[in-house]
Amino acid sequence: MRRQLKSLFKRNKSWADRMLAADPEFFSSLVEQQKPEYLWIGCADSRVSANQIIDLKPGEVFVHRNIANVVVHTDLNCLSVIQYAVEVLEVKHIIVCGHYGCGGIKAAFNGNELGLIDNWLRHIKDVYRTHHVEIDALETETEKLDLLCEKNVIEQVANVCHTTIVQRAWRANKDLTIHGLIYSMQDGLLKKLDAEVSETRQLNKTHTLS
């Protein structure tokens, strides 16, 4: 096992050496605490690594990733990340970032049977069901998939906003904005979607705490 990972240990050592050469305090300054301003909720896809895309160093972004960047109200993992980020780290921004060409979105759209993951992809099917008229009106499969990727981000932004964690933060007048972004692997660029929320007033009444 160790032997198979040999190249990774080698890369790790040379990375640590490079970081230290550039800044001798780099690791010691991070050991004490982290104070990131951003929580990134993105896809687990190996091509969409958060720190690399937004060019941030360790300590600057708190990250949660899963297949197709889904925020589910019964997912203790994701909810715990959001709670810790908002209440302990006090991040100012939660970014939900999807990406075009997402395998999870494609699998949900095409309905291929893949096993356990089909249950996870159900959530994407729900997004499609909500927006199918608009999506089906498009001509090519690529256009349809691209729009479903965008709609998924917008739905997940809403899910973040609807958590009691975010609502409590807004009620306490915390400075917290939820953003929806999408990444293109074609050119490496991020695009802002029409999904920026920074207060309870922007939400539908059924989804707000009284």
Ligand code: CO
């Ligand atoms: Co993906």
